[in-house]
Amino acid sequence: MTSHAADLRRKVEGELGYWDEEQEALAELSPGFLETWRRMASVPVRKNFLGAKNRALVGLAASAAATHLYAPGVRRQVRNAIEAGASAEELAEVLALTATLGIHACNIGVPLLLEVLEETGRHEASGPLTERQGELKADFTRDRGYWHAFWDGLLELDPDFFEGYLDFSAYPWRHGVLEPKMKEFIYCAFDAAATHLYVPGLRMHMKNALGYGATKEELMEVLEVVSLIGMHGAEMAAPILREELARYGST
Structure with a gap:
């Protein structure tokens, strides 16, 4: 390793807490590019509004989200979080919170389904909530701390599934250890990610x-x-590129 690459590794490990095969390959292929990424990635580390543990938990949610599933990122953020003092309960709770991403199929799909049913004359006007529906709405509002209009359609069309989702999504709120603000940061993390971009959420x-x-x-x-997470594409590809260049004698 050249002195420049060694210095770059020292900075990345010191600031971001990891140096894996992916960074090694990028340092060999384009150290200047890796250095510009390091400078950008170190900004939240330097300002440190979240703190090292919470920053790692947010990174874990982004990597573990069903729309991303970047295993190297999951492993490095788990390690960073543990080294910053995160407990097993906190880490497991991040995974539970992140698993709620799948309900966005209903958040997006149910209003569209209702529109299509209305357009085709197959939607009967809904009356007042039944006693059970009213109880489920009250339970959701109590356990999750809010109510949004996009839940109305799901509660109308399938209260059984709504009840199942309520118990599933409320588990971290009923039994978790992260403060409410941090729970909301986890939701923000996977909603904002480039692989999801769920604006209403x-x-x-x-x-x-x-x-x-x-x-x-x-x-x-x-x-x-x-x-x-935009860097994850380059990280995934860099070791492959290095291998194929070596195969063709282009290193």
Whole structure:
């Protein structure tokens, strides 16, 4: 390793807490590019509004989200979080919170389904909530701390599934250890990620986070951490590129 590459490794490990095969390959292929990424990635580390542990938990949510599933990122953020003092309960809770991403199929699909049913004359006007539906709405509002209009259609069309999702999504709120603000940061993380970009959820969870005492600096840092997943494509490809260049004698 050249002195420049060794210095780059020292900085990345010191600031970001890892240096894996992916960074090794990038340092060999394009050290200047890796250096520009390091400078960008170190900004939230230097400003440190979230703190090292919470920053790693946000990074874990972005990597583990069903729309991304970047295993190297999951492993490095788990390690960073543990080294920063995260407990097994906190790490497991991040995974539970992140698993709620799948409900966005209903958040997007149910309003469209209702529109299509209305257009084709197959939607009967809904009356007042039944006693059970009213109880489920009250339970959701109590356990999750909010209600949004996009839940109305799901509650109308399939209260059984709504009840199942309520118990699933409320588990971290009923039994978890992360503070409410941090829970909302996790939702913001996977909603804002380039592999998801779920605007209604992001807007709502930003508002919820502010209601729980979050600052604009903390929310900005969540967005900055999640922005770094764009590098994962280069990380995944760099070792492959290095191998194929070696195969063809182009190193």
